[in-house]
Amino acid sequence: MRIIEVKDARSKREFLEVASLIYAKDPVWVRPLDTEIEAVFDPEKNNYHSHGIVTRWLLKDDKNNPIGRVAAFINEKKAWLPAQPTGGTGFFECINDPQAARMLFDTCRDWLAGHGMKAMDGPINFGENDKFWGLLTWGFTHPSFGMSYNPPYYQALFEDYGFKKLYDQETTHINITIPFTDRFSKIANWVMKKPGYEFECFNPAKADKHISDIEEIYNDAWQNFDSFSPISKETLYEQFHEMKPIMDPNLVWFATIKNEPAAFIICLPDVNQIIKKFNGKMGLWEKLRFLYYKRKGTMNRIRIIVLGVKQKFQNHGLESVLVKKLQDYTIPSHKYVEAELSWVGDFNTKMQALHVATGGSPGKKHRTYRYIFPD
DSSP states (O other): OEEEEOOSHHHHHHHHHHHHHHTTTOSSOOOOOHHHHHHHTOTTTOGGGGGEEEEEEEEEOTTSOEEEEEEEEEETTTTTSSSSOEEEEEEEEEOSOHHHHHHHHHHHHHHHHHTTOSEEEESOOSSOTTSSOSEEEEOOSOOOTTOOOOOTTHHHHHHHHTOEEEEEEEEEEEETTSOOOHHHHHHHHHHHTSTTEEEEEOOGGGHHHHHHHHHHHHHHHTTTSTTOOOOOHHHHHHHHHHHTTTOOGGGEEEEEETTEEEEEEEEEEOTHHHHGGGTTOOSHHHHHHHHHHHHHTOOOEEEEEEEEEOGGGTTSSHHHHHHHHHHHHHHHHTOOSEEEEEEEETTOHHHHHHHHHTTOEEEEEEEEEEEEOOO
16 A cells, blocks of 8 residues: 555546545445535635645555545644644545554654644544534434535544544434424523514625624634634635525524624535535536526425624523524425534533524534644
């Protein structure tokens, strides 16, 4: 076996295609769009390149067939925040062979150590944590758009190498054809009527204002979490540009208190229900098919990607209202039957309580690991 760095068109293509080998017999897997993955490594499409570096490799067998892949990266805004300088690894795919996995992890470790790192987190994204983040350890069912999926044996490959749990990421599934409990609804309805509290869904004509509000709320809400780094307006514009073709404005809501941005929720239809048929491609033919399936109502699941509340408003019941606003739309529209709340870290007890309050059921568990390099 040998490692090669991904540099040319052929190795980039093999980096994408090796996943099809790993999941050839897995009926649940949904191949991510090639353009989504390549965008991560494109400085023109991912502004993390302005404050970080990334590289990726292929693992080939003795017959020159790709049997694994991995990437390593350093986000300069976060790398120096933990107790030890920490880089990242992600986009890991590998056959069920500990030696093969070790070669991939060793390559990441050596590269990161060469750039001054003392540890690596993974599997994570060279970008925001709403996609390509965490190792699936429980709930090997249909992955919604942006959520990581992998074979069960990956957990042993990571842990046998020496990766230790950093935190778990919990996902809740909600049947949104059934009204929430009386208690949940009463709280939400009471909060909605409070003087100075206003709620509105996404208005394309006010996109700039909405994006500014998200930046303000997000950077306040998460500022006290470990390894937090502020999200930039540039990153938000990139994300909304990606979401625009699939966004349902009625699934994105904002709350203000006395005209101050206070909270937001962003949900997307689960496009994986459509793109599963596309084998990672999104050319003209796939775009036409996408529009056809979208109009046909193929997407009947949604993913609640992020819910943020400014710290000073976190005990005001805004979360309940925003989630109920979604259901007030989804029940009469008959467009969606299930919502996935994903994900919440096991360190975020307030959001864990909201997951329980919705009456949903545990759906999946992902894990983010850290490996501290030996001296």
